Amino acid sequence: MGFNLATMLRESATEQPEAPLLHFGARTFDYREVDALSGRVAAGLRAAGLRPGDKVAVQLPNVPEFVFAYFGILKAGMVMVPLNPLLTAREIAYHLADSEAELLVTFEPFAEEAVRAAGSEVPVHAVHQGAEPPEGTKSFEQLCADEGTGEIAAVDAGDTAVLLYTSGTTGQPKGAELTHFELFMACTVGGERFGVSREDVSVVVLPLFHVFGLVTVLGPVIRFGASAVLLPKFDAGAVLDAVEAHRCTIFSGVPTMYFALLGQELDGRDLSSLRAGISGGAAMPEEVLREFERKVPNIVVLEGYGLSETAAVATFNFSAEERKVGSIGRPLWGVEVKIFDDDDVELPPGRERIGEIVIRGHNTMKGYYRRPEATEEAFRNGWFHTGDLGYRDEEGYFFVVDRKKDLIIRSGYNVYPREVEEVLYAHPAVQEAAVIGRADPRLGEEVVAVVALQDGTAPDTEELLAFARERLAGYKCPREVRVLDELPKGPSGKILKKSLR
Missing domain, CATH: 3.40.50.980 (Rossmann fold)
Incomplete structure (x- = not known):
């Protein structure tokens, strides 16, 4: 064809x-x-x-x-x-x-x-x-x-x-x-379900060299005849200026961007044109999502999930009526998603049935260029293995627990960093949080939290540890908190746990 x-x-x-x-500075194309x-x-x-x-x-x-x-x-x-x-x-x-x-x-x-x-x-x-x-x-x-x-x-x-x-x-x-074909379907199916139209103006601040910006943000704009405001780099003030100047209707970003926008003075800003926020790339803390929707009138923040290998998106919460906060939503049209155990056997629904997220459909890549063995390993038994851990509920909504490689095993217990991070983000002094494992000769691994704090707050690590102990089972609690001015991030704004390790 x-x-x-x-x-x-x-x-x-x-x-x-x-x-x-395209709107770029004072120029429009x-x-x-x-x-x-x-x-x-x-x-x-x-x-x-x-x-x-x-x-x-x-x-x-x-x-x-x-x-x-x-x-x-x-x-x-x-x-x-x-x-x-x-x-x-x-x-x-x-x-x-x-x-x-x-x-x-x-x-x-x-x-x-x-x-x-x-x-x-x-x-x-x-x-x-x-x-x-x-x-x-x-x-x-x-x-x-x-x-x-x-x-x-x-x-x-x-x-x-x-x-x-x-x-x-x-x-x-x-x-x-x-x-x-994969890219066309990604732009079309995602854009249709999200209701992108000629009247939409999208903020394009996610880097276009990244799959999120290229496929999920720019692609539907062009597919459905909408407009885009190009911003060369993320600056919270510049994003707000763009929304006001061009009456933007859609903002797409990773959770750290939403958090940075919340740190701006929003009173007096006219953000009423925003109808939707798209979040991906990492888990959105519920506290951040709720606060953003409280401060920005009319907007609904919707989370999705995907990888470079799945043309950016595989699942999505498509509307305020359908969404489940904390979930990555349900599969796109024409895409199958399942949860497999270590033997590639499908697991039934249930929060306790955690396994690897696997995907097949029109959105999965052709393969890794000049790497037949890696391609074969990734597509075992006809399914693309994401390396992400999650579960499915009875209504077909999927939840990411963590990266398979990020899983911490402490004294034989599985600790999923995302769950601990959600608790830390609920503390008013915490601006950014990441939880990693540290080798321990007695326990196998120990839980370590790395945080960046809000301006003007004192780094009281004992208070943070006590806060976590009140809300988590003992084996999940960090035993150490390290404070940095800022957590290292990749080009899309995603926190780099590899660098922290």
């Missing part, structure tokens, strides 16, 4: 060419402009000698050129490889070599590392503001200098559209191959 994901942009541009698509500019990128890639199926790495923050490059690569029938702009030269070199990228698009502040990584093997084009591109690069404008023909390359729906690298928290990053 022939289908190119870039058709989403072309169809929306045909239906409403003058409708705004309508659908016709974005369609034309991405066509010029496609023509430039072809003129550079690249062919359908070639990989093009894009190392950009949330700037309009990211969107031009993304759809230009798709229109040329090539494969996009999104990269975090903050990667070092060593890390960039690994991704370029592993993906077999033929060209790299980067951003001026990060060009030095990109050039070092690319060497003489991979040409580098830079988005820049000065008169000349950074040393060792060619201008992004040069890449799209040719007039685009508007042609969209014919590809198979099962061809890889995006090679998205996993975070590497359990080893070297692996490239998840996401196809044109």
Whole structure:
């Protein structure tokens, strides 16, 4: 079956060419402009000698050129490889070599590392503001200098559209191959259930090089002809300014972003246009969700769940009427989710029936690029094994307990860090919390809490320990609390337990 994901942009541009698509600073790009500019990128890639199926790495923050490059690569029938702009030269070199990228698009502040990584093997084009591109690069404008023909390359729906690298928290990053069909279904099914329409204006502050921002946030915007406000990085004040200036209706973020927004002075801010908040990437503490909805009129915060390997989303709470706070919701249309034990046998519903979350459906990746053994292991018995622990209730709602690798076993008892973190977040002095295991010669593992505190609060660790003891069984309670100014986070704002360990 022939289908190119870039058709989403072309169809929306045909239906409403003058409708705004991207707001960035003082500039607005309508659908016709974005369609034309991405066509010029496609023509430039072809003129550079690249062919359908070639990989093009894009190392950009949330700037309009990211969107031009993304759809230009798709229109040329090539494969996009999104990269975090903050990667070092060593890390960039690994991704370029592993993906077999033929060209790299980067951003001026990060060009030095990109050039070092690319060497003489991979040409580098830079988005820049000065008169000349950074040393060792060619201008992004040069890449799209040719007039685009508007042609969209014919590809198979099962061809890889995006090679998205996993975070590497359990080893070297692996490239998840996401196809044109998988990404189209993710944008369509999620957007339909969420009610995205032309009237919506979405805040795009989650990084577009991450699956959450690229697929869950930007994808439905273009699929359903909505508008997006691009913010290059998360700043709570800038997000609130954008909501007021553009009357934004949807905000998508990870829990740490919601917490940061709550730390702003919201009285006097007109946030009445917000109808929905999407949360993912980590568990949303119920205290944070309730407080956010109390302070922001009209908004309903809905949680979902997914991974890079499942095109961002697998389950979701789709409305205020259907949601269960604390749950990751129910499966998307066409997606099956089950709970398996260690022998890959399905477990019945029940809070005590905790096992691994497994998924199959139109949203699961084609496989890990050039890693057949890892692909085979991930898809044991035809199901994608997520590595996340959870359970299902009698009504079909799923709950994530923790990462399988984050599980702490203390004296033979299972301790799920998320449960302990929920308790710590309920303390008024705690701004961020993460619970990890520390090796213990007597108990196997000991429970350690790492927290960042609210401004103006004193780090009374004994008080926090007492607070936890009042609310948790003894074996679950942290025996140690460490206080940091800020917890380390990944590019999407998710707390990095690997760094804490």
